[in-house]
Amino acid sequence: MDHYKSVHPLKYYQDYLIHDLRPDGRSISKFRNIAMNVDSITTANGSAVVRVGNTCVVCGIKAELGPPRTEEPENGFLLINVDLPSLCSSQFRPGPPSDKAQVLTAFVNNIALQCGIIELKSLCIQADKLVWTLYCDIICINYDGAVADACFTSLIGALLSVSLPKVEYNNETNVISVNEETKISLNVLCKPIATSFAIFNEKTILVDPCEEEELLSSGMFCIVISDNELCSIHKPGGNVLEEEQIKKCISKAKERTVLIYELIQATTFKQKLL
Amino acid sequence: MYSILFSDAEKTYIWDGVELNLRNDGRKRNDYRPMELETDVVTHASGSARLRLANTDILVGVKAEIDVPYPEAPNVGKIEFFVDCSANATPAFEGRGGEDLANEISSALLKAYDVLPLNNLCIVPGFSCWKLYVDILILECGGNLYDSVSLAVKSALYNTRIPNVKGTYIDGTNVDLQLSDDLFECWKLDVSKAPCFVTLCKIGEYLVVDPTVEEEACSTASIVVSVGENGSITGIFKIGEGSFHQNAICDAIKLAGTIGNELNKTLKLALEKEENLGIRRERYGFLK
Amino acid sequence: MPVDSFRVTAPFNTTDYRVYSKKQNELPKTVQKERHDGRQSNEHRPIVMKIGILSQAKGSAYVEYQNTKVICSVFDPREIPNKSEYSVNGGLYCEFKFASFSTQKRRGFIRDAEEREYSVHLRRALEPAVIRHQFSNFQVDIYVLVLENDGSCLAAAISCANLALANACVPMHDLVTAVSLGLFGEHEIIDPTYSEERSCLSKPYVNQAEQGQGIITVSYMKIFQQITEIVHCGIMHSSSINHYIEKLIAENEKIYNLCRQCLVGNILVHLREKKETEAA
Numbered sequence: 001m002d003h004y005k006s007v008h009p010l011k012y013y014q015d016y017l018i019h020d021l022r023p024d025g026r027s028i029s030k031f032r033n034i035a036m037n038v039d040s041i042t043t044a045n046g047s048a049v050v051r052v053g054n055t056c057v058v059c060g061i062k063a064e065l066g067p068p069r070t071e072e073p074e075n076g077f078l079l080i081n082v083d084l085p086s087l088c089s090s091q092f093r094p095g096p097p098s099d100k101a102q103v104l105t106a107f108v109n110n111i112a113l114q115c116g117i118i119e120l121k122s123l124c125i126q127a128d129k130l131v132w133t134l135y136c137d138i139i140c141i142n143y144d145g146a147v148a149d150a151c152f153t154s155l156i157g158a159l160l161s162v163s164l165p166k167v168e169y170n171n172e173t174n175v176i177s178v179n180e181e182t183k184i185s186l187n188v189l190c191k192p193i194a195t196s197f198a199i200f201n202e203k204t205i206l207v208d209p210c211e212e213e214e215l216l217s218s219g220m221f222c223i224v225i226s227d228n229e230l231c232s233i234h235k236p237g238g239n240v241l242e243e244e245q246i247k248k249c250i251s252k253a254k255e256r257t258v259l260i261y262e263l264i265q266a267t268t269f270k271q272k273l274l
Numbered sequence: 275m276y277s278i279l280f281s282d283a284e285k286t287y288i289w290d291g292v293e294l295n296l297r298n299d300g301r302k303r304n305d306y307r308p309m310e311l312e313t314d315v316v317t318h319a320s321g322s323a324r325l326r327l328a329n330t331d332i333l334v335g336v337k338a339e340i341d342v343p344y345p346e347a348p349n350v351g352k353i354e355f356f357v358d359c360s361a362n363a364t365p366a367f368e369g370r371g372g373e374d375l376a377n378e379i380s381s382a383l384l385k386a387y388d389v390l391p392l393n394n395l396c397i398v399p400g401f402s403c404w405k406l407y408v409d410i411l412i413l414e415c416g417g418n419l420y421d422s423v424s425l426a427v428k429s430a431l432y433n434t435r436i437p438n439v440k441g442t443y444i445d446g447t448n449v450d451l452q453l454s455d456d457l458f459e460c461w462k463l464d465v466s467k468a469p470c471f472v473t474l475c476k477i478g479e480y481l482v483v484d485p486t487v488e489e490e491a492c493s494t495a496s497i498v499v500s501v502g503e504n505g506s507i508t509g510i511f512k513i514g515e516g517s518f519h520q521n522a523i524c525d526a527i528k529l530a531g532t533i534g535n536e537l538n539k540t541l542k543l544a545l546e547k548e549e550n551l552g553i554r555r556e557r558y559g560f561l562k
Numbered sequence: 563m564p565v566d567s568f569r570v571t572a573p574f575n576t577t578d579y580r581v582y583s584k585k586q587n588e589l590p591k592t593v594q595k596e597r598h599d600g601r602q603s604n605e606h607r608p609i610v611m612k613i614g615i616l617s618q619a620k621g622s623a624y625v626e627y628q629n630t631k632v633i634c635s636v637f638d639p640r641e642i643p644n645k646s647e648y649s650v651n652g653g654l655y656c657e658f659k660f661a662s663f664s665t666q667k668r669r670g671f672i673r674d675a676e677e678r679e680y681s682v683h684l685r686r687a688l689e690p691a692v693i694r695h696q697f698s699n700f701q702v703d704i705y706v707l708v709l710e711n712d713g714s715c716l717a718a719a720i721s722c723a724n725l726a727l728a729n730a731c732v733p734m735h736d737l738v739t740a741v742s743l744g745l746f747g748e749h750e751i752i753d754p755t756y757s758e759e760r761s762c763l764s765k766p767y768v769n770q771a772e773q774g775q776g777i778i779t780v781s782y783m784k785i786f787q788q789i790t791e792i793v794h795c796g797i798m799h800s801s802s803i804n805h806y807i808e809k810l811i812a813e814n815e816k817i818y819n820l821c822r823q824c825l826v827g828n829i830l831v832h833l834r835e836k837k838e839t840e841a842a
Contacts, residue, residue, distance in 0.1 A: 295696055345577075345581055347583075350765075362826060374682075375674065377678055377679075378679075378682060380675075381675055381676075381678070381679045384675075385795045388763075388765070388795065388796075389797055391765075429723060465717055495690075497792070502797065505798070505799075505800060506797050506798065506800075507774075507794070507798050507799065507800050507803070508795075508796070508797050509681075509794055509796075510778075510793070510794035511792065511793050511794070511797055512686060512791055512792055512793075513686070513687075514792075515689040515690060516690055517684070517690035517783065517786070517787060517788035517790040518789045518792075519787060519788055520787065520789060520807055520808070520811060523789055523801055523807060524804045524807060525799050525804075527803045528800050528801070528803070530800070531799075531800030532800075554751070
């Protein structure tokens with residue numbers, strides 16, 4: 001069986017797809033299980049670990065103080081970086097970030113900014129003098145497809161678990177005092193969640209592809225839903241899609257987003273109880 | 275790291291010799307090769323030294339500049355080491371070849387020099403301090419790099435003269451620095467607590483001090499011990515691919531402590547003797 | 563810090579808010595007999611070890627020393643890049659990385675000098691244990707990521723990497739374990755936490771005379787009774803080294819038993835699963 005798979009992987013997959021099945025036992029429209037855990041890393045202000053099937057992603061948020069931009073004196077900073085280290089898969093070599101990592105970073109940053117996950121004005125302590133800078137670093141530990149899904153989910157989970165200390169800025173003496181006893185949490189305005197799809201042979205669309213399926217696919221695309229509204233469709237090249245197919249995928253993504261919201265709710269609620 | 279062509283017969287020859295306490299060049303296991311040291315070889319540096327340990331040639335220059343101290347340590351100065359493996363030493367060091375070795379040596383020096391008190395390098399607490407840039411140039415590799423580098427660095431720091439600068443803190447973040455009128459008024463750094471490295475190379479069952487390139491090639495592992503004032507140990511690390519038995523390590527460290535103590539004392543005497551010759555001493559520079 | 567053009571960075575330098583906090587100045591500068599987490603001076607923190615957790619790596623392991631969390635993955639041997647000569651012994655390429663959120667002060671993404679130094683120590687600790695002539699001219703990649711650093715990260719990394727190598731079926735002579743010892747005058751504490759490590763390395767070194775101050779990490783192979791790596795920073799007297807090393811070796815032997823238990827347990831689980839699938 002394994003010889004057949006390594007000699008002719010495409011035919012191996014096609015033989016399964018004819019019966020509406022995938023080698024790991026899922027149907028073509030079945031999503032993998034998701035597990036989540038928040039606030040496990042004590043050195044970070046907020047953290048979340050998300051597992052989508054085998055893909056595992058850790059998001060850690062560190063908050064630091066700094067001056068704001070002159071043209072936006074009341075806005076703090078939300079800086080998101082996605083890192084795909086050599087640890088997560090043999091296709092990534094040590095050195096500067098690969099193209100995939102840079103594309104993901106840009107994608108997540110764009111969505112976060114445009115959707116307005118956090119009101120940047122809420123990160124301001126003293127206009128024109130002192131603002132919070134939130135460094136959200138998303139590190140992939142195991143790369144098995146659908147990393148974008150895991151990235152967004154972990155980002156939302158981590159942001160919901162952030163607790164910042166109260167900072168006071170004395171205008172006259174320019175002295176900053178931080179009270180670490182008080183904890184302020186962030187107000188997350190919207191929760192964009194991504195769902196990845198892979199296109200096979202122009203007709204079949206696989207939902208939540210794993211890494212092998214990503215490599216064999218003839219195109220990939222990602223739909224981001226936020227609060228039951230379409231936020232973004234990211235389709236970098238690949239096969240053409242018809243309108244009907246896209247509509248079906250959007251409704252599938254909406255269903256999944258609802259499930260993920262329930263998961264986030266349950267996890268963060270449990271954390272608050274603890 | 276650089277490698278030399280070495281046959282098994284030569285390895286056996288060296289192993290057997292070490293067992294009989296007779297090395298290739300006639301030394302005993304605990305003998306150092308003759309060293310030549312000269313300080314103040316580079317005129318534009320605050321302090322400098324050149325050390326020749328048989329075939330190993332190290333040149334160290336120290337420059338002092340004014341900098342802002344770290345926020346978590348406002349009363350101390352800073353020190354930074356940079357090692358440059360010159361391609362003169364061996365063609366393997368050309369381009370970035372010697373970078374790994376250079377990084378190892380500089381991080382070892384940084385950890386070992388943690389014990390050197392830098393309080394007197396502070397000018398105005400929290401605003402201004404001296405930063406010492408120690409630049410080490412490896413001109414030739416004849417084995418035993420760590421020892422020679424540490425001795426040369428200690429000598430260069432002994433030779434370092436830092437100008438007398440007084441600083442007063444004015445409102446805001448401005449510091450006013452005043453140099454004295456006499457341009458040559460300066461003070462010397464106290465290096466009595468500075469450590470020096472002792473490399474003990476394990477060949478067979480025995481430990482050998484100051485290994486040559488050939489001896490390094492036929493050993494599996496070496497221990498480098500940084501010895502400070504009064505024989506105290508300020509850092510230990512292992513180099514090479516082999517491993518040690520517990521007793522071997524304990525013996526090595528004790529031996530290194532005694533040897534390091536002797537080395538520190540001898541170096542101090544030599545440096546004081548050179549200093550006493552005054553500014554009219556005969557300078558050789560690179561002629562010898 | 564060199565400009566990182568591949569990643570999103572802040573336009574200005576930001577500072578850690580803890581610098582301005584009153585709590586910062588209350589951190590203990592000395593080590594007391596009663597440790598702040600209630601342990602005895604020679605008590606190690608509870609350890610969690612898990613192997614085979616990453617599907618994409620050939621071998622992987624996750625080790626937790628209470629709050630210190632380290633993950634390691636090992637990949638198949640591959641050709642050594644940029645090398646033209648044949649090498650009889652295979653090579654080990656170790657990369658040690660702190661996650662940016664793993665320490666109190668945020669770390670950058672680019673490897674700094676401390677991480678490179680730890681990578682070298684990791685490699686030296688593992689090299690004697692691996693049977694390198696069985697993969698001549700190839701190198702095995704070992705990647706270690708510290709998710710949270712609460713002290714003893716090098717020791718945890720070495721133990722983690724050794725489990726990952728065993729899980730990846732890389733031929734080894736023996737298992738390598740590592741333990742850290744913190745010294746502060748008369749106090750000798752096994753497995754110091756981050757704040758205890760800071761106290762042990764705090765300057766000026768007050769206990770210079772007879773006793774020591776600093777941290778020693780020793781990695782050990784139990785069956786061969788060989789110390790594969792020793793790292794010491796701080797100051798100590800050469801006469802006390804025997805005592806410290808004996809203490810560290812005794813602790814290493816306990817961790818060795820744990821590693822073995824973990825590996826054997828993993829194999830038994832796999833055998834049981836195989837039996838169940840064959841029966842079904």
